[in-house]
Amino acid sequence: MSKVVLGGGLGGLSAAYYLAKTAPKPAITLLESSARTGGWVKSTPQQNGIVFEQGPRTLRISGDAGLNTLQLVEDLNLGNKILPIVSSHPAAKNRLIYAHGRLNSLPNTGIQFITKSTLFSKPMGAYLFNDLFAKKKDVHDEPIYDFVERRFGKEIAENLISPMICGICAGNAHEISVKFLMRKMFELEQGYGSLIVGAFKYFSAQRKVKKPKKVFGPLAVKAKQQKWSIYSFTGGCETLPLALSENLLKNNVNIKLNTSCKSVTFDGKQATLTLSDNKTISTDHVISAVPSAVLGALVQNQHPDLGNLLTNLAKNVSVGVVNLHFKDNILKDQAFGVLVAPKENLPILGIIFDSCCFSGKSSGTALTVMMGGYWFEQHFGKNPTEQKLLEIAISQVKHILNVQSEPETSKVNILHQCLPQYIVGHDDTLQKINDYIDTHNLPISLCGASYYGVGINDVIMSARNAVNKIA
Numbered sequence: 055m056s057k058v059v060l061g062g063g064l065g066g067l068s069a070a071y072y073l074a075k076t077a078p079k080p081a082i083t084l085l086e087s088s089a090r091t092g093g094w095v096k097s098t099p100q101q102n103g104i105v106f107e108q109g110p111r112t113l114r115i116s117g118d119a120g121l122n123t124l125q126l127v128e129d130l131n132l133g134n135k136i137l138p139i140v141s142s143h144p145a146a147k148n149r150l151i152y153a154h155g156r157l158n159s160l161p162n163t164g165i166q167f168i169t170k171s172t173l174f175s176k177p178m179g180a181y182l183f184n185d186l187f188a189k190k191k192d193v194h195d196e197p198i199y200d201f202v203e204r205r206f207g208k209e210i211a212e213n214l215i216s217p218m219i220c221g222i223c224a225g226n227a228h229e230i231s232v233k234f235l236m237r238k239m240f241e242l243e244q245g246y247g248s249l250i251v252g253a254f255k256y257f258s259a260q261r262k263v264k265k266p267k268k269v270f271g272p273l274a275v276k277a278k279q280q281k282w283s284i285y286s287f288t289g290g291c292e293t294l295p296l297a298l299s300e301n302l303l304k305n306n307v308n309i310k311l312n313t314s315c316k317s318v319t320f321d322g323k324q325a326t327l328t329l330s331d332n333k334t335i336s337t338d339h340v341i342s343a344v345p346s347a348v349l350g351a352l353v354q355n356q357h358p359d360l361g362n363l364l365t366n367l368a369k370n371v372s373v374g375v376v377n378l379h380f381k382d383n384i385l386k387d388q389a390f391g392v393l394v395a396p397k398e399n400l401p402i403l404g405i406i407f408d409s410c411c412f413s414g415k416s417s418g419t420a421l422t423v424m425m426g427g428y429w430f431e432q433h434f435g436k437n438p439t440e441q442k443l444l445e446i447a448i449s450q451v452k453h454i455l456n457v458q459s460e461p462e463t464s465k466v467n468i469l470h471q472c473l474p475q476y477i478v479g480h481d482d483t484l485q486k487i488n489d490y491i492d493t494h495n496l497p498i499s500l501c502g503a504s505y506y507g508v509g510i511n512d513v514i515m516s517a518r519n520a521v522n523k524i525a
């Protein structure tokens with residue numbers, strides 16, 4: 055019995071980890087095309103204790119997927135490396151939005167909901183009441199922008215949801231499916247005609263349903279008691295994939311670095327993978343944790359319909375990530391960071407206030423500027439230099455935060471095709487892909503950021519579910 059995991063990002067590493075825990079333990083090979091595991095998760099600690107993150111920088115606690123990751127963290131003995139941010143911390147509470155040519159605080163207390171802010175022309179709470187009078191539209195799926203505009207009005211769609219979508223997946227709210235972020239709300243509208251009415255009825259009914267009691271591990275209990283909101287690790291987010299890789303090596307998982315898969319073919323209950331050195335590996339099951347478009351190309355020859363579905367599922371966008379460190383404290387507001395409303399047409403998606411989250415030993419300011427995404431080519435052309443992105447990032451920081459200081463250190467990474475876009479129809483295409491795999495009895499499972507959510511927690515959960523399905 056042998057299993058092959060394709061891709062050594064967090065999805066592939068987690069899949070191999072959960073596979074190694076199944077009984078009887080199969081022989082596991084993990085194929086990774088680059089020289090390291092971890093995929094987009096890459097942390098570069100600086101001398102002052104600040105960590106420059108190229109990709110993810112915080113994990114969420116909330117939801118089943120958040121608890122699942124905490125359990126994994128506990129199993130890997132990483133509990134003592136967690137750097138939590140509690141819910142009362144400014145980085146957990148405060149969000150800024152750049153709109154109307156200025157910085158605005160997002161309302162985050164009851165009183166701010168009923169008083170006017172600089173972001174909206176009415177108190178934010180007033181927009182909620184739009185929902186009671188808004189007409190329901192019978193649709194199977196739609197852009198998240200359209201849904202929010204219909205239910206809460208244009209200002210919420212433009213100044214809140216659009217920048218949020220930039221922050222989560224660097225995407226365009228006019229194209230991203232409502233189900234990506236607001237599935238439950240969409241279902242309430244479709245079921246009850248109004249979110250407020252629907253939520254009331256739904257939660258009243260839920261109260262009567264007896265649910266099995268959730269069992270929390272010690273780390274989850276601690277997180278709950280201490281009100282953790284988000285967290286990272288000593289050494290940065292890469293601590294997690296590094297610990298996973300170490301665990302896999304101890305469990306005799308054969309990690310093949312610098313080994314790219316060139317094609318996957320199926321023959322009855324077997325799959326054969328052709329590698330970059332033209333050698334082949336046969337296995338009774340493949341777990342794919344590479345982007346869907348990459349897998350699409352690998353199966354295209356033998357299964358063109360499946361290849362097309364995978365290629366069209368989630369196109370990825372590129373992001374420029376510029377880490378900056380300033381000697382002095384240049385921040386006037388303590389917050390997680392600032393998101394830019396796309397209608398401002400600025401060449402950046404947002405700025406994360408890293409030193410407000412985790413300050414290390416530094417008294418200065420660490421920031422990360424996220425750039426491009428859906429609008430990458432429009433702003434920077436096909437192949438911008440790192441120097442060009444650095445100059446734009448610094449000038450935008452000066453402009454948005456109203457500072458004059460120059461950074462003392464910086465790091466630029468251009469992450470090509472790094473974030474999948476769950477556009478309208480994502481669910482249907484994914485269903486067709488799963489149906490194709492089932493009806494053709496193909497020995498392959500899918501996990502990773504292209505399918506069931508783009509965050510770290512989603513990716514780890516998708517790996518666990520993929521393994522559970524075959525185990």
Ligand SMILES: Cc1cc2nc3c(=O)[nH]c(=O)nc-3n(C[C@H](O)[C@H](O)[C@H](O)COP(=O)(O)OP(=O)(O)OC[C@H]3O[C@@H](n4cnc5c(N)ncnc54)[C@H](O)[C@@H]3O)c2cc1C
Nearest residue numbers: 061063064065087093094109110111315502503508509510
């Ligand atoms: C800029 C940025 C910021 C982010 N911030 C956050 C955050 O703060 N919090 C959060 O929860 N999430 C965040 N994310 C999302 C998170 O990083 C991803 O969900 C996660 O890293 C994806 O893991 P993956 O394994 O699915 O994919 P990947 O990391 O893309 O891994 C896929 C792996 O497959 C390998 N591969 C590709 N083709 C082949 C082939 N043919 N053969 C063999 N190997 C191959 C690649 O080299 C890669 O290592 C962020 C992402 C980005 C890009």
